[in-house]
């Protein structure tokens with residue numbers, strides 16, 4: 668490996684001089700590598716990145732991700748990322764998404780498929796938003812019986828037991844393209 672090789676946690680640059688770019692995080696003092704790769708220091712944009720030998724596995728700010736809801740808490744959901752900008756990723760990086768400001772009863776359930784936009788990386792945690800119209804639940808099931816649901820105005824209705832519930836639906840909800848993403 669060359670002298671530009673990085674291992675996870677390696678210091679790449681000082682945050683006073685550089686911003687954390689691809690495959691890096693900032694620990695409050697230094698930009699550090701989040702993955703094995705090659706250092707990529709851009710002196711013009713002042714961004715320090717790491718080029719990963721394979722596909723990029725850590726989403727960057729502004730990326731659209733699709734993932735599986737891993738946990739639902741009172742003010743946030745945790746999502747295991749399956750796709751970054753439409754490209755599959757096997758690294759199973761998790762992001763969290765604040766839900767405090769959304770007035771919906773069940774924003775998403777565990778195992779729902781959601782699409783989110785990455786907002787920031789903070790202390791090694793990836794933060795995302797679900798608030799825009801195209802963001803939200805792509806695939807869900809009835810909370811009572813696990814049956815298929817159909818959208819009904821701002822709500823969803825179970826086709827099996829007629830239970831009416833709420834989700835933060837994506838404007839792409841119900842488009843069958845997304846169903847086969849679930850393997």
Ligand SMILES: [Zn+2]
Nearest residue numbers: 809812825828
């Ligand atoms: Zn049902």
